[in-house]
Amino acid sequence: MNVENLSVASSTAEKKGVVIIGAGLAGWHVIDAIRAKDTEIPITLITADSGDRYHKPMLTMAISQNKRASDLVRASGSEAANTAEVTLLANTQVIDIDPVSQTVQVRSTTQSDDTLTTIGYEKMVLAMGAHPIFPKSLPQDLVWHVNHIERFSQLQEKLATGSQHVAIVGAGMVGTEIAEDLLKAGHKVTLIDLNDAPLSQMLPATATARIAKAIESQGIQFLGGYQVSAVTRVNDDDNDSEDGEKLQVDYAPLSSDADSTDTQPLEPLIVDHVIASTGLTVDEQLPAAAGVEFDRRTGIVVDAATLRTNAANIYAIGDCMSINGVACRYVAPLRAQAATIADDILGHEHSGYDHKPPMIRLKNKAISVMVTGVPQAAGNWQVKTESDDELIMDLLDDNEVVSATVTIKAPAVPKA
C-alpha cells in the first residue's frame, strides 16, 4: 500500500510494527528479508526520496551505456511497496526520533507547510545511508555528485546534450569509475586528486601507480597531487554547454616545494561540469536524537552479531553504520545483514551475523583491480607477484597475517 498523504500515517501509529528509515538498497533488503519470513507484521518505510528501487552501483556505468535514470529503476517506490505490502511514506523526511516514546517525527518534503506527523514504532531500522562530503571549495549549487539517482538523473540529462568537459574531484573508486564511464561516453575528463594516483587511500603506491598509468593511457587527464581551491561560474558566450555557462576550477599543487616550478600559479581549468567524489559522511542528527552511539568518522555503531544499536529496539544497516569500528559501504553484505535484522526483529533464533569484508572490484575496464580483506594504504604491503601483466600484493598485520590482498591485472586483449 502506498501512502502519499501523511495524515493517513496516524493509523500507522496505532498498529506500530516496524519502521524503516531509508529506501536505498539497505532499507529494501530489510523489507525483503522480513517479508520472506513474515507476511503479516506491519512495516512502514519512510524515505526522503521516491522510494524507487534501483541498483546504485549502476550509476558509474550508466552514462556510457546511454541509460537514463528511468532505465535503472527496477520498480517504482509505490509498485515495490504494493508488492511487499508495506506502507510507503515517500518524499518524507524523518526529522526527529524519540527513543522513550518510540516515535519518529516526519515532515513532507513536497508540501510547503511545516506540519509534523508522529509515527510510532515497535522496532526501527536506520537505513539512511551516508551523504557526500562537499569541501568548501566545491559549492553544492555548482557541483554534482553521483550518490543518488535523482541527482545523477539531472547530470545525465545535461551530459546527453553532447560531448563536454567534466572535472571530477576525488579519485577514489566512484571518481575513478565515473571518469572512465564519461570518457567512454565521449566526454573529455579531468580527474583531480590530492594523491599521486587513484585509490591512494586504499592501496600502496606500487599498486596505484599502475592504475594511474592505465587510466591516463585511456585518455583521462589525471592531475595527481593537486588540490582544488575554488569552483566558480564563468560567463562564456562562446561555448556549447546547454545554458551557456562554464565553470572555472582553480587548483594548486598540494605541497609547495620552493625550488619547484609547480609553485607557479596554474592556469585554471574551464569545464562544463564538476563532479565531487570526495567521500561520504553520516548525518549525526538522527542518531543523536535517538541516543544511538555514533562515530563521526564511521557512522552508527552496531553490535556485530545482531546489528542492534545501543538504543532499545533500534537497528542500523548499510552505509550509515559501522561494525567493529569499520564502515563497510558495499552492497554484498546487505543481504546477510538484513536477514539477521529480520530474524532478530521477528524473535527467531539465529546464529548471529558474521561479517566478512566483501571482495571489492573496480568497475573500470582499462585495468582489473580486485581487493579482498580490509585494505588501507598505510601498512606493511608485500609484493607476491610482479610482472608487466600482473601485480599481487598482501597487506600484513602486526602478526604477519594477511589482512588484505590486491590483485591488479592488465585487461585481456580482445581476440582479433
Ligand SMILES: Cc1cc2nc3c(=O)[nH]c(=O)nc-3n(C[C@H](O)[C@H](O)[C@H](O)COP(=O)(O)OP(=O)(O)OC[C@H]3O[C@@H](n4cnc5c(N)ncnc54)[C@H](O)[C@@H]3O)c2cc1C
Ligand atoms: C556511484 C556509486 C557506485 C557504487 N558502486 C558500488 C559497487 O560497484 N559495488 C558495491 O558493493 N558498492 C558500490 N557502491 C556503494 C553502494 O551502492 C552503497 O553501499 C549502497 O547502495 C548504500 O545503500 P544504503 O541503502 O545504505 O544508502 P542509500 O542508497 O544512500 O539510501 C539512503 C536512503 O535514506 C533516505 N534518507 C536519508 N536520510 C533520511 C531522513 N532523514 N528521512 C528519511 N529518509 C532519509 C534517502 O532518501 C535514501 O532513500 C557504489 C556507490 C555509489 C555512489
